[in-house]
Amino acid sequence: MSSERLIYLPLGGAGEIGMNAYVYGYGKPGKERLIVVDLGVAFPDMDGSPGVDLIIADIAWLRERKDRIEAVFVTHAHEDHVGGIAHTYGQLQAPIYARKFTANIAARKMDEHGHPADAIHVTSAWPQQVNVGPFTVGFLPISHSIPESSALVIDTPEGRVIHSGDFKIDLTPGVGEAFDPELWAEVCKDGVKALVCDSTNVFSREAGRSEATVGPAIEELVSSAEGMVVATTFASNVARVKTLAVAADKAGRSVVLLGRAMKRMVEASLETGVMKDFPPVVSPEDARGIPRENLMLLVTGSQGERRAASAQLARGKFQGIEMKEGDMFLFSSKTIPGNEKGVIRIINQFSERGVDVVDDSSGGHYHVSGHANRPDLETLHDVVKPQVLIPMHGEHRHLREHVKIADAKGMKGVMAVNGMMIDLSGNTPKVAEYVETGRTYIDGSVQIGALDGVVRDRIRMALNGHVTVTVILDDEDEPLGDPWVDAMGLPETGKSGASLVDVLEEDLSQFLGRSKAATLRDDTKLNDGLKRVVRQSANDEIGKKPEVTVVVSRLS
Amino acid sequence: MSSERLIYLPLGGAGEIGMNAYVYGYGKPGKERLIVVDLGVAFPDMDGSPGVDLIIADIAWLRERKDRIEAVFVTHAHEDHVGGIAHTYGQLQAPIYARKFTANIAARKMDEHGHPADAIHVTSAWPQQVNVGPFTVGFLPISHSIPESSALVIDTPEGRVIHSGDFKIDLTPGVGEAFDPELWAEVCKDGVKALVCDSTNVFSREAGRSEATVGPAIEELVSSAEGMVVATTFASNVARVKTLAVAADKAGRSVVLLGRAMKRMVEASLETGVMKDFPPVVSPEDARGIPRENLMLLVTGSQGERRAASAQLARGKFQGIEMKEGDMFLFSSKTIPGNEKGVIRIINQFSERGVDVVDDSSGGHYHVSGHANRPDLETLHDVVKPQVLIPMHGEHRHLREHVKIADAKGMKGVMAVNGMMIDLSGNTPKVAEYVETGRTYIDGSVQIGALDGVVRDRIRMALNGHVTVTVILDDEDEPLGDPWVDAMGLPETGKSGASLVDVLEEDLSQFLGRSKAATLRDDTKLNDGLKRVVRQSANDEIGKKPEVTVVVSRLS
16 A cells, blocks of 8 residues: 555635636645646626635645646636636746647736746647646547637546546537547546536536537528627637627628627637638728628627626727617627626617617527536536546535435545545545635735735725724824814715714814823724714714724824 | 696606606696605615615605605505605605505504604505595506505596506415406406506516416425425515415424514514415424424525525524524525525525525426516506506616517507606607606615715725825924825735835825925815825735825814
């Protein structure tokens, strides 16, 4: 028996959808050589993370072990898998392996952060393999909603592990590689120790549909449209973008790409050869000379993002183009939970312009998911036949359901959420350790911990408003003049009808007047007293207890 | 020809779902006698209205004409129809008419605000009518998801108008009155001038299902459950609450009501006689002595509200009761767009406890909507046969779609959004006037206008953080000591590695040092200069431009 062990440790993505970051290790306990799979982002929201730009997994555990990291592998170019690469490279400085298209996207991110492009090693698909420490890793193509998505075949001294990445079972994906059951069977034929598996659509009970099924419906819709047609989808879903463009072309419409990501993804696909051809594109300037019934715009912003092309068109002109009565807007996409309000907002704005909106609510004619539904997950289980199944890429409810399925099918299902280090050595996987994990906020140009209190204070100011109190004390600790109050995010007047600021200043003056020298001398007591007065007085006046900043200046 | 006219003016609810407030008037232009139909609330969110408690329609237009208001009619007791009654009574002071159950709920609200209970006049159902100025108004029962929901039959010198209120076509609603096609046909047989009609489910193409259809599915689910069962629905959906309780009773489970609204609605239904009987209920204390497989809890919080019983059970114990592995939680409800994240949060918390969650995603077995789907809307159109159809209770997209349906069916469809006063006199409805409308925020104990800037400042502080700058100038306008900086909601350190506050103080000191006397003497120039330095310096250091409060104290 060797004392080496094989470990699996999710730092992000197991307990949420987004922010993927998984670690595998092999070696003596505490000395394992490590590889990282994916370093993605999650997106902030006003409810929980106002003002934050992006969220990545807290990588403190990796940072403290950076000399043990052999490599980072990126399964595909979605932001929740690749978006954290450049934000973490400075801390980890490990070589990055990815296939051509993914590397193209990742390289731009590295470049924007001033990191060396040659940190990224472009790797071919299986059967090519990369040797990194005790691991041999290959990129096994699998279909998803972006080109060159790959599972990882991770060979270890303890056996073969398959990390599925994001996937669906699609035999006709349009752009990109089809799922190849024979190749997969071949790879798995000698036995797979563990399948670490996407769980996103585990609650969808019907078999998923192929990307190829949306083409005819989209073509019919576009050819029957009378005015201008504008369609949105995730720009990275290059197959869909092409399907939309082909539908335009067939209907005699010129294609316009609007939004940075839309242009960039089409470019990257052509540059890397994952897409062989694309209908001719005209610029927004040239589009102005073309009758609107001969135009089709492909635009960013399928999730209603305020700054994206879709939202700008909903509000008015964008790059000289304006939607009008009789035009059509197509969401060839699904609204991600949490984004409903933004999407509904732009649908209503289009309604006000007389634009007809077609979305996926009519029953999935114009969109299919990129993730495997439950029957498709089972298809993969049956091809891979792993001893152990570890669900990932899901919230707790998804992982739990996926474990139940695994157990029912005679695999060992392992519930591993962020921070649970699983020892996969031997025959019985077990929890080896609980690692502290969390979220790191990319906030402006700074990284802050989610629990640092910075964002908590922002939320409090948003809920309660803010009051600044300034008091000046002379060299005998006596108030010099009256206290000064400034309020932000609070009503100007309350119950009494007098100005809130005046009421607070008056109450603070009275407080100072009756305060003993011991209070006036003591910064802490004075601060606490002033805060208490503001909060009580505001509560009486406006029914709200604001956040308070007290500045006491002593001239002594 | 008389110079009198009949007007319709939505102040809230036409262009959104929520915050219903509709006005009808009859008389010479500018002298119409008015009635108000519903005064409801909408709910705030972090994205657009952080810190706000409730939202009502801006009633400035009504307030300025309060001597012309004959009465307020409340169609039913949902918060988006009755929730604003007590918040506006002080300003309008008009008598309120409602049926018994609605009046019971409204009276508590009036009481909580210290308004007289006798402002509410309990009215029986049709054929009773109330004469108010030029109007004669009757409450015509219609099925919905709350007892005693009613359409209003508004007789005017220009003819009969039907205001549908919220409704569905349900012949077997359980608790409450069934839709009665014969009664409706009788009421409408002499011709209806205008139908002002609910539009919520206009995009749902299948006929709606009756409340009675959920009973069997719920009974089967509850009887097959092994552990404790907890179910949530809107408490005001008394029919559903009873269906759930009956299912518990049949399965030999004692019923516990958790959450204030749940107890109150059951009480109000029994008090007013709209519900004749209800299975026996045990208290949470007594429940502790009952085996969990013999318990069923009916709890508030179907929308994932943080303080409701459902969310508290998801986080831990509530009133001594705790959910455990093997228990079941049923959402007998639909998640309203915008509430998805809150609902998903508690589902995951239950998952962590090993609780099985059943929701409506499986296809509507355990919930039906309270609003008429498109075929049911058409049923009502066909019964009422109005000359004019004015859609209400919908976002712009709903109203627009409903107008299209009306036009296609040969009625005159009128698009009327909040603030559009429609003149219904004569044969051709036309826009008479555009009235300024908006939203009023109930914020603590104060009412503020949505555009007052208060909430805008809160949002800015949430996104950008806040910095307080204090500068003291002596009697010669020279800085006394160094400027003082306090930061809230901002990272402690940025690019340079030094404390952000120190960096800002240093940059402000330098600014003061190089400022000319003309700047130091001028409050505006000095304030602007200090703000600019903070924003630029913070942007360099942390990539963010904070909100700034500057306090300049002059000892002169």
